[in-house]
Amino acid sequence: MNTAMLKDRWAALRPREQAMVAAAVAVVAIALVWLVALGPALATLQSAEAQRRALDTQLQHMRSLQVQAQSLQSQPKLSYDEALRLLEQSVQQRLGATARMVIVGERVNITLTGTAPDALAQWLTQARVNARALPSEARLQRNQAGLWEGTLVLTLPPR
Numbered sequence: 030m031n032t033a034m035l036k037d038r039w040a041a042l043r044p045r046e047q048a049m050v051a052a053a054v055a056v057v058a059i060a061l062v063w064l065v066a067l068g069p070a071l072a073t074l075q076s077a078e079a080q081r082r083a084l085d086t087q088l089q090h091m092r093s094l095q096v097q098a099q100s101l102q103s104q105p106k107l108s109y110d111e112a113l114r115l116l117e118q119s120v121q122q123r124l125g126a127t128a129r130m131v132i133v134g135e136r137v138n139i140t141l142t143g144t145a146p147d148a149l150a151q152w153l154t155q156a157r158v159n160a161r162a163l164p165s166e167a168r169l170q171r172n173q174a175g176l177w178e179g180t181l182v183l184t185l186p187p188r
Contacts, residue, residue: 107161109135109188115160116185123152127176135188137162139181141169149177161186 039047107115116137120128127144130137141149156162166182 101158104161107186109186112160112162112185113137116156116162116183119152119155119159123148123155128152135185136165137183137185139183141177141179141181143172143174143176143178145176156183 039050042050113132117130120130120139124139124141124144127142127148129140129142131140132138153164157164162183162185164181165184167179169177169179169181172178
């Protein structure tokens with residue numbers, strides 16, 4: 030249909046029909062403006078505050094990790110012997126009889142039997158911070174009592 034045909038059809042309509050068609054076109058135009066422009070903008074505006082709070086929380090967490098990393102980097106270097114002594118001490122203090130330690134060069138194999146989750150988490154933190162021991166392998170599973178069993182391989186600072 031070209032514009033001339035539309036003008037002819039429009040002119041053929043009674044004034045009441047013209048008013049109804051104009052109202053229908055206006056409703057469709059308003060709906061399109063809402064769906065394309067206003068609706069998405071309002072939805073974004075409503076969710077912006079929640080997204081900002083989530084991003085602020087994530088930023089605070091990242092900053093705390095940054096501070097922790099910087100404090101670890103600023104610590105003085107440990108010798109292999111000192112790191113090994115601190116690791117043995119932390120195993121005895123935190124894990125006690127639930128862990129067995131075997132030293133193979135710069136790697137330390139820890140065998141766990143019935144270790145409490147809290148004790149393991151605290152020991153891993155202490156081993157990383159104090160002895161600079163980094164976990165390189167972990168084969169752990171929970172037993173039916175909820176305790177950890179398996180092996181951990183840690184890497185100590187080089188000799």
